[in-house]
Amino acid sequence: MHVAPLVCLQPPSTPARVASLDIVTIGDELLLGLTIDTNGAFLARELAHMGVAVGRRTSVGDSANDIVQVVGDALDRSGAVITTGGLGPTADDLTKPAIAGIFGRELYFDEAQWERLRELWRSRGRKGEPPEANKQQVMLPRGCTVLVNRHGSAPGIFLEDDRGRWVAMLPGVPREMRGLWAEELAPLVRQRLPAGTTPIRSITVRTTGIAESALPERLGDAARGIGSLSLAYLPGQEGVDLRLTSHTIPASDVDAALRAGADVLRIRVGTPVYAEGSMDLAEAVLVLCRKAGITLAVAESCTGGLLGARITAVPGSSDVFLGGAITYANDAKVAMVGVPTEMLARVGAVSREVAEAMARGARERLGASIGIGITGVAGPGGGSPEKPVGLVWVSVDAGGEPVSIGGQMIGDRQEIRFRATQTALDIVRRRLESGAGT
Amino acid sequence: MHVAPLVCLQPPSTPARVASLDIVTIGDELLLGLTIDTNGAFLARELAHMGVAVGRRTSVGDSANDIVQVVGDALDRSGAVITTGGLGPTADDLTKPAIAGIFGRELYFDEAQWERLRELWRSRGRKGEPPEANKQQVMLPRGCTVLVNRHGSAPGIFLEDDRGRWVAMLPGVPREMRGLWAEELAPLVRQRLPAGTTPIRSITVRTTGIAESALPERLGDAARGIGSLSLAYLPGQEGVDLRLTSHTIPASDVDAALRAGADVLRIRVGTPVYAEGSMDLAEAVLVLCRKAGITLAVAESCTGGLLGARITAVPGSSDVFLGGAITYANDAKVAMVGVPTEMLARVGAVSREVAEAMARGARERLGASIGIGITGVAGPGGGSPEKPVGLVWVSVDAGGEPVSIGGQMIGDRQEIRFRATQTALDIVRRRLESGAGT
Numbered sequence: 001m002h003v004a005p006l007v008c009l010q011p012p013s014t015p016a017r018v019a020s021l022d023i024v025t026i027g028d029e030l031l032l033g034l035t036i037d038t039n040g041a042f043l044a045r046e047l048a049h050m051g052v053a054v055g056r057r058t059s060v061g062d063s064a065n066d067i068v069q070v071v072g073d074a075l076d077r078s079g080a081v082i083t084t085g086g087l088g089p090t091a092d093d094l095t096k097p098a099i100a101g102i103f104g105r106e107l108y109f110d111e112a113q114w115e116r117l118r119e120l121w122r123s124r125g126r127k128g129e130p131p132e133a134n135k136q137q138v139m140l141p142r143g144c145t146v147l148v149n150r151h152g153s154a155p156g157i158f159l160e161d162d163r164g165r166w167v168a169m170l171p172g173v174p175r176e177m178r179g180l181w182a183e184e185l186a187p188l189v190r191q192r193l194p195a196g197t198t199p200i201r202s203i204t205v206r207t208t209g210i211a212e213s214a215l216p217e218r219l220g221d222a223a224r225g226i227g228s229l230s231l232a233y234l235p236g237q238e239g240v241d242l243r244l245t246s247h248t249i250p251a252s253d254v255d256a257a258l259r260a261g262a263d264v265l266r267i268r269v270g271t272p273v274y275a276e277g278s279m280d281l282a283e284a285v286l287v288l289c290r291k292a293g294i295t296l297a298v299a300e301s302c303t304g305g306l307l308g309a310r311i312t313a314v315p316g317s318s319d320v321f322l323g324g325a326i327t328y329a330n331d332a333k334v335a336m337v338g339v340p341t342e343m344l345a346r347v348g349a350v351s352r353e354v355a356e357a358m359a360r361g362a363r364e365r366l367g368a369s370i371g372i373g374i375t376g377v378a379g380p381g382g383g384s385p386e387k388p389v390g391l392v393w394v395s396v397d398a399g400g401e402p403v404s405i406g407g408q409m410i411g412d413r414q415e416i417r418f419r420a421t422q423t424a425l426d427i428v429r430r431r432l433e434s435g436a437g438t
Numbered sequence: 439m440h441v442a443p444l445v446c447l448q449p450p451s452t453p454a455r456v457a458s459l460d461i462v463t464i465g466d467e468l469l470l471g472l473t474i475d476t477n478g479a480f481l482a483r484e485l486a487h488m489g490v491a492v493g494r495r496t497s498v499g500d501s502a503n504d505i506v507q508v509v510g511d512a513l514d515r516s517g518a519v520i521t522t523g524g525l526g527p528t529a530d531d532l533t534k535p536a537i538a539g540i541f542g543r544e545l546y547f548d549e550a551q552w553e554r555l556r557e558l559w560r561s562r563g564r565k566g567e568p569p570e571a572n573k574q575q576v577m578l579p580r581g582c583t584v585l586v587n588r589h590g591s592a593p594g595i596f597l598e599d600d601r602g603r604w605v606a607m608l609p610g611v612p613r614e615m616r617g618l619w620a621e622e623l624a625p626l627v628r629q630r631l632p633a634g635t636t637p638i639r640s641i642t643v644r645t646t647g648i649a650e651s652a653l654p655e656r657l658g659d660a661a662r663g664i665g666s667l668s669l670a671y672l673p674g675q676e677g678v679d680l681r682l683t684s685h686t687i688p689a690s691d692v693d694a695a696l697r698a699g700a701d702v703l704r705i706r707v708g709t710p711v712y713a714e715g716s717m718d719l720a721e722a723v724l725v726l727c728r729k730a731g732i733t734l735a736v737a738e739s740c741t742g743g744l745l746g747a748r749i750t751a752v753p754g755s756s757d758v759f760l761g762g763a764i765t766y767a768n769d770a771k772v773a774m775v776g777v778p779t780e781m782l783a784r785v786g787a788v789s790r791e792v793a794e795a796m797a798r799g800a801r802e803r804l805g806a807s808i809g810i811g812i813t814g815v816a817g818p819g820g821g822s823p824e825k826p827v828g829l830v831w832v833s834v835d836a837g838g839e840p841v842s843i844g845g846q847m848i849g850d851r852q853e854i855r856f857r858a859t860q861t862a863l864d865i866v867r868r869r870l871e872s873g874a875g876t
Binding site for chain 1: 470478480494754766767816855
């Protein structure tokens with residue numbers, strides 16, 4: 001194979017500017033629908049943060065022809081492409097030779113990367129040499145910049161021609177791909193941003209206990225956005241998230257603009273706002289409890305431990321959360337939190353009285369400041385005309401008059417259970433935010 | 439606009455055969471990474487089941503030019519395209535006019551679909567007429583086949599030319615898209631399959647408690663596949679799934695072939711196999727318990743209710759699962775399941791003795807056949823040299839000698855917690871499968 005003279009292999013001394021690029025994800029599993037393309041979404045989000053527009057995302061199979069065609073077209077269109085996948089040690093890993101071919105580069109055996117791979121092999125406690133097949137992973141296109149992989153065996157590759165057109169190849173394993181992006185590729189892309197690039201950035205204000213259709217009225221003239229910040233309504237089982245996005249504000253001002261915008265949303269929406277970003281309601285409640293020196297205990301029937309699981313999913317929850325009871329069977333309600341047998345016979349397990357007895361029992365038995373009781377019909381079976389699937393009673397007891405909410409939850413079994421925990425947490429949050437202690 | 443003579447608008451009397459097609463998903467949110475493209479993966483999977491290969495998947499933004507270019511290229515390549523998204527009532531919904539343009543068709547106002555939309559409006563309890571903007575959703579290309587939407591307001595469209603090339607447009611809302619696929623589009627695609635098309639079908643055999651690297655030895659000559667069935671290893675937090683896939687076996691025989699292949703895997707791997715398909719280990723355990731007339735109770739420390747939540751996520755779990763205790767704080771271990779204070783002081787909360795006392799206490803207090811106790815350090819804080827983050831003790835008590843397993847779990851807080859529940863369920867499963875009752 002002819003080796004191009006070395007001078008042509010040098011990237012331009014001043015990198016060409018990239019305002020838009022294409023993402024190509026490679027692998028038969030994507031065309032078979034066996035893998036959901038989270039890599040492409042991750043890269044798109046990261047690039048948006050930088051202000052780089054993604055022109056197109058394409059998924060192709062493990063076919064050299066298809067890779068050459070898609071990456072070649074994308075280079076012609078955007079001048080810059082990021083690929084994921086096809087860098088493994090097996091015969092269907094074709095990304096490198098296909099793309100090296102587009103750039104007219106031959107592959108060579110890279111001794112330094114082979115040494116890295118041997119060290120990785122030994123550091124994982126394996127004996128002897130890595131299998132011969134791994135040598136394919138360190139065959140690199142001449143003149144490339146190696147994107148060092150500290151998370152696995154496949155090095156990434158950045159290949160740029162003398163016109164400043166480039167392709168970056170990342171491995172398909174999400175953990176490795178994310179590591180290489182952050183540590184190696186993002187700095188190279190940042191060097192190539194045109195002057196004056198404005199980042200695409202968002203802030204999310206989370207609400208719960210309010211219908212999507214009731215939000216515009218509270219938001220008033222902010223219902224469609226604030227200044228140049230656009231507003232999106234994202235309903236989910238946790239409630240409705242409000243996402244403000246900036247496309248045009250310079251990097252120097254975007255944080256302040258988003259902060260100011262989020263404050264407007266918080267003030268206008270009021271009580272339903274419980275957090276910003278990705279913070280879960282359970283975490284927000286733990287923060288409030290910690291501040292007030294309050295401890296929590298639970299008694300769960302239809303949720304079967306889900307509320308405890310949500311609370312203890314938050315690291316450090318042990319200073320607030322003491323524990324509780326999973327009282328799925330009626331006998332468990334009696335034995336574990338002292339619900340009177342007579343009450344269960346009289347009003348049934350799914351009732352205000354039983355929810356209140358469970359909350360009180362959990363608080364007293366655990367010696368907590370606040371007890372939470374949840375009982376309901378999660379379905380799909382077990383419903384009746386008087387107590388249909390979805391009926392849930394939630395009670396919060398802090399020693400005085402309990403706060404209890406009963407109602408019909410909508411959704412399937414998992415949604416009903418999740419919404420029941422969300423309702424319970426939100427009663428506690430509103431109580432603490434209103435300044436009521438225990 | 440010139441209207442093509444009606445004879446050209448008729449699809450061919452015998453539909454053209456399609457062996458491969460392209461999927462195009464449309465929407466700016468896909469290029470910003472704000473939405474993960476689950477629609478494309480769903481369609482790819484469904485098409486694979488039919489035996490239709492997907493040539494390429496592309497995501498484009500809400501730009502008429504880009505849609506025309508991508509769909510036009512895909513039609514040239516495959517002759518058949520399915521799109522999702524861009525059928526809504528707002529100005530950025532451009533799919534229909536763009537694609538109608540490719541086919542040289544003009545849009546007309548469809549009275550029948552408008553009636554459907556008005557009925558939907560009223561059936562949702564809304565007053566008056568639907569907003570003017572909704573009229574855009576019933577502007578349809580002349581000569582199209584309407585894909586009736588029983589799940590929302592945007593009708594889908596199937597547009598075919600006289601050479602048998604076609605584009606099917608589905609809405610982007612996943613629930614609507616899936617409904618239209620199953621009820622309307624799948625039958626049209628099935629009519630167009632070439633004779634002798636073989637489906638791409640899989641069966642998954644789930645294993646837990648065995649390392650991926652230990653499976654090939656057990657599988658022997660089935661380690662790389664069985665006959666024409668290929669084998670993939672899919673490690674996850676639940677264990678390693680083994681997926682057998684058929685590409686070449688005719689539809690009449692593929693079920694039998696996959697069944698026989700799965701049986702070979704089950705026999706060779708043995709005990710680590712707990713289920714097939716997507717069945718969770720908790721469900722497998724419930725099936726075994728129900729058969730043996732066994733009831734379960736739990737006492738959870740580091741998992742904080744997660745085991746109970748997993749078990750009660752399965753509908754109908756109430757005939758087996760009685761409940762239990764969430765004993766996050768040490769005092770809760772004493773109060774709720776009777777762990778001796780002296781024992782906690784002597785050996786600490788994360789220990790074999792405490793796990794066993796929790797399991798026994800849960801069994802006795804709830805009156806269950808089997809009690810499960812879990813205690814550990816889920817991290818990221820709370821570790822010590824003697825009891826590092828990830829150390830977990832699990833005990834299963836059925837009245838005789840308990841079965842207890844202690845060890846170091848790998849992963850972050852959520853992985854450690856999940857693996858602890860998986861270990862606990864697997865002890866119960868192995869016990870019941872071995873024929874031991876209580």
